[in-house]
Amino acid sequence: MRTAQNSEPPHDEGVFSRWTTRRWLRAGVFVTLAVLAVLGSLGGWAMWRTSQITSELVDRRSPALIEAMRVEQALVNQETGIRGYGLSGRPDFLQPYTQGVADEKRALRQLRPLVGDDARASADLAETEKLAGIWQQRIARPVSAASPQDAVKLATERTAQGKTAFDALRKALTRQQAHLQDERASATGDLHRAVTLRNWVFVVIAVVIALVAVLVFEGLRRGITGPLSRLGTDAREVAQGRFERSITGTGPADLRRLAADVESMRGRLLEELTFSEASRTLLDEQAADLKRSNTELEQFAYVASHDLQEPLRKVSSFTQLLQRRYGGQLDEKADQYIAFAVDGANRMQNLINDLLAFSRVGRQYNDHQRVDLEALLDRALDNLSVTVEETGAEITHDALPTVVGDPTQLGMLWQNLLSNAVKFRSPDRSPRIHVSASREDDTWHFAVSDNGIGIAPEFREKVFVLFQRLHTKDAYPGTGIGLAMCKKVVEFHGGRIRIDAGHEPGTRVAFTLPAADSAPAASQRKTQP
Structure with a gap:
């Protein structure tokens, strides 16, 4: 543990040495x-x-x-x-x-x-x-x-x-x-x-006054301006990078104490600099390791997107051909095994695609520009139009602002949030989803609220973890990567995302994004399914 040097001035013998x-x-x-x-x-x-x-x-x-x-x-x-x-x-x-x-x-x-x-x-x-x-x-x-x-x-x-x-x-x-x-x-x-x-007498007075003036000037020079000048010179040299230069105080006791405090500060800075150098060396090593890991991750992503996809497509294609050609000709167990193989191949292919999309956030998609969230939301609704029509979901939203960010990532954010809101709907009622937006100072606060099945309190933090699923694949399809993707996109843009514990029934996902220079006034309009 690093400790500061003693700031007390050295003790000098004599009564006058303690004078300030x-x-x-x-x-x-x-x-x-x-x-x-x-x-x-x-x-x-x-x-x-x-x-x-x-x-x-x-x-x-x-x-x-x-x-x-x-x-x-x-x-x-x-x-x-x-x-x-x-x-x-x-x-x-x-x-x-x-x-x-x-x-x-x-x-x-x-x-x-x-x-x-x-x-x-x-x-x-x-x-x-x-x-x-x-x-x-x-x-x-x-x-x-x-x-x-x-x-x-x-x-x-x-x-x-x-x-x-x-x-x-x-x-x-x-x-x-x-x-x-x-x-x-x-x-x-x-x-x-x-x-x-x-x-x-007046000549003597003039001489004595001149002598007193000389003594006062010399006393100030020796006792105050001189020590302060030397202290300032030493401090400037330390400020210029000569941290090894020791600072010694002279003059009255308070100036010596000041010099001792500056010397203590110099010693502490030297210790901190040494520690910072060691930390920077360690950080450089960690950065090199991280760079190497990123390189390996990129190689893995390349392998996953090319080398793994091809045999997986082959397995999926042939199992599907096997199912179409021999379906019903073999016994029930054989048909079940073929169905398991086809489903496993499809799930593996979806999982690899989601992993690739998650790894590309902040790495490939990093084109920050002014983005109209209103247009991105409309595009996401177009992509989900079939599902919205099948489920009879009613989706409304406030007037959305323009922010600075990557349009691809923000589009993925809306797509995942709206898709989850429709997917985890309640079987007892039609889905009702609302997107709200409000501004506080330099931050936009958004929320996607639904009346679905909701999330239990003990799982409100776990849902943002990669591959964290709360239901079986038979009940709700998916890979469990959607909210983790949303969390990564929001944090990459300098915001925060959470589950609103006070919303019932259903789920409200709230997140923030930094505001751009201008934003439209909030108004609510309804988008027909």
């Missing part, structure tokens, strides 16, 4: 997403850092330095206006001072929130405001509030004090701006470094 393609893909996707998440976080952090430093520089450091310079410019304008008014006593020289006071207030309102988070800048601003307040309290406000004559005198008296106070204010302003410039330069440096870091 789905598990490898899941792990690969998870690792790739993790790497991309880390890279995305780094890129986002680099962008956020660059944006933060840029905002610090643009929104705080540079505006703080600008506003500090505006404060200085406003104080210088105040000092210029006070000095001009103190020297000339002309009120119009106070216009720069008035404008400077307004500009100072506006610049300080902008500067204070910009340096609020920087302790050193806040300290510088506080010192600047303190020194500016001292100078304004001691010099600027008194001089600007005095009359032109008093302003000149007051300015002259406080020249040294004013110079000392404003110089201290200048130093404080210079120190403040220097600190702000340092912070702006530091922020600028931080921005350059952040931009450089951001650029390198």
Whole structure:
């Protein structure tokens, strides 16, 4: 008994050897997403850092330095206006001072929130405001509030004090701006470094993404497409006839299992092929024996139709001559023996003729064409017209179709079926025979029904056996080959024949034939005997 090979893949050591393609893909996707998440976080952090430093520089450091310079410019304008008014006593020289006071207030309102988070800048601003307040309290406000004559005198008296106070204010302003410039330069440096870091981060991200893409492609090639390609190549070679080629699986566990299943299938196919070759060899030997038997059967048929018929005709002729010449001249026993010889010779001749006709079915009569069964039935009725007239049989039939088959064999079929229906009639009633036809899908169903003596249930299969007789030759003549002939003709045309067990009284022989392309509509008409 042939058995299939084991389909389990070979066991490899190691945890990863049991991983399937789905598990490898899941792990690969998870690792790739993790790497991309880390890279995305780094890129986002680099962008956020660059944006933060840029905002610090643009929104705080540079505006703080600008506003500090505006404060200085406003104080210088105040000092210029006070000095001009103190020297000339002309009120119009106070216009720069008035404008400077307004500009100072506006610049300080902008500067204070910009340096609020920087302790050193806040300290510088506080010192600047303190020194500016001292100078304004001691010099600027008194001089600007005095009359032109008093302003000149007051300015002259406080020249040294004013110079000392404003110089201290200048130093404080210079120190403040220097600190702000340092912070702006530091922020600028931080921005350059952040931009450089951001650029390198994105370069690394691009390189890592390219590397991940290469690794994914290589992993798919090595783990999936490569093993599948090799498996497909091996399978195609096996499909082309190289059944001895072994299929070895590589890659993930499921692909190895698939390869093992294909290898098992290859082994089973190889076993089946070996068995088929042996069966074909045996079949060829049987075909040769059958061909030899057919040849011998043809030789026998030739001998039966020629060599046996001639001496049989001679025996039959001379026994008939003996019966005609000496009939009644000899004793009763002699006449009985002569009658036995004549009857035996005639029966042997009929038996040989029926055997020849049975052997020719499918061998000599094999001319398939479109056959009108209606015409064949009419021909069979013509051949049986004398018997039909003598028995008073009434034969009706449905409209019969056109089928594809051998007209000689199908004619023999109708002849035997109708002849049996008339022959095995009941002595109590006139024979009534009906031929029905109906189509189901691609098959025609026929039935020859009679009201004769019927067939016992135990003999419904035996009647199709060659030389199977249910009655003696004295009761019903014949060789017992008619229904066997019908069975051979129907099966040769691809149909089936049987005795309908549900028909009473009488017998119904039902058989099928494949349908041709078209068939006439069923209708019933009566054929007069």
